[in-house]
Amino acid sequence: MDYLEAGANIIITASYQATIQGFESKGFSKEQSENLLTKSVQIALEAREMFLKEHLEKSTPIQHPILVAAALGSYGAYLADGSEYSGDYGEAGTKEFLKDFHRRRLQVLAEAGPDLIAFETIPNKLEAQAYVELLEECNINIPSWLSFNSKDGVHVVSGDSLIECATIADKCAKVGAVGINCTPPRFIHGLILSIRKVTDKPILIYPNSGERYDGEKKEWVFHVLCRNPLVCQMVILFRT
Numbered sequence: 001m002d003y004l005e006a007g008a009n010i011i012i013t014a015s016y017q018a019t020i021q022g023f024e025s026k027g028f029s030k031e032q033s034e035n036l037l038t039k040s041v042q043i044a045l046e047a048r049e050m051f052l053k054e055h056l057e058k059s060t061p062i063q064h065p066i067l068v069a070a071a072l073g074s075y076g077a078y079l080a081d082g083s084e085y086s087g088d089y090g091e092a093g094t095k096e097f098l099k100d101f102h103r104r105r106l107q108v109l110a111e112a113g114p115d116l117i118a119f120e121t122i123p124n125k126l127e128a129q130a131y132v133e134l135l136e137e138c139n140i141n142i143p144s145w146l147s148f149n150s151k152d153g154v155h156v157v158s159g160d161s162l163i164e165c166a167t168i169a170d171k172c173a174k175v176g177a178v179g180i181n182c183t184p185p186r187f188i189h190g191l192i193l194s195i196r197k198v199t200d201k202p203i204l205i206y207p208n209s210g211e212r213y214d215g216e217k218k219e220w221v222f223h224v225l226c227r228n229p230l231v232c233q234m235v236i237l238f239r240t
Contacts, residue, residue: 001051004048005051009066009067010069010116011044012118013043013044015071015072016072016120017073020108021078023036037109038112040070042112048068051066068114070114070117071118072102072109072117074120074127075102076123082214085123086123087124087156087159095129095130098126099130102134103137115142117143117144120147123148124160125156131146140174144175145179146169148166148179148180148181149182150162150183150191154194162191163195163197166194169199170200176201177201178199178203181206185208192205
């Protein structure tokens with residue numbers, strides 16, 4: 001509700017780090033795990049319904065569309081060891097493994113009825129390829145976006161070429177936008193220009209809070225700029 005009141009027209013579900021495997025490791029059944037994923041979408045849909053109803057009752061109807069995006073974090077987000085910021089998955093770094101890991105989670109979130117699917121903080125080309133293949137194999141007909149993180153303004157954090165990653169997204173008809181998140185602000189302008197070289201799809205950018213994740217301590221280390229979470233988490237879409 002806070003994001004909607006701040007003017008957001010896309011709200012993202014709290015499912016980025018939520019996985020069936022992660023819930024099961026904490027003692028939840030598969031059915032309970034899937035229900036929790038579904039609930040993450042339902043909560044966002046309920047927030048939208050409440051927001052629109054409130055403004056209708058106040059005779060201040062909202063003129064812009066409000067969309068709900070179901071968030072899927074990378075395999076590294078499940079590991080919670082900082083590997084979504086390195087793209088180093090060790091022996092798990094195969095496309096088929098990643099597809100098996102994400103498949104049912106993607107299906108459950110899609111079945112919950114979001115308007116969009118948001119694949120976020122993608123650290124390597126391999127996982128991007130796994131995602132677009134899953135969209136086809138699972139016959140997901142909900143528009144998606146792929147968002148990568150970059151360490152130097154040229155490559156994603158694994159060292160793979162950002163342009164090659166963006167090309168994977170561009171070639172998939174089920175992907176409606178491509179962009180960047182969890183990346184230092186000084187790289188953003190150049191990254192937008194790089195992505196635009198290989199796609200005409202909308203480019204999305206998440207402003208970054210300036211914190212750095214310490215994988216060993218499992219905590220965020222604050223060192224720059226933004227302290228307002230509403231500002232830090234807004235998504236901006238560029239069409240030109």
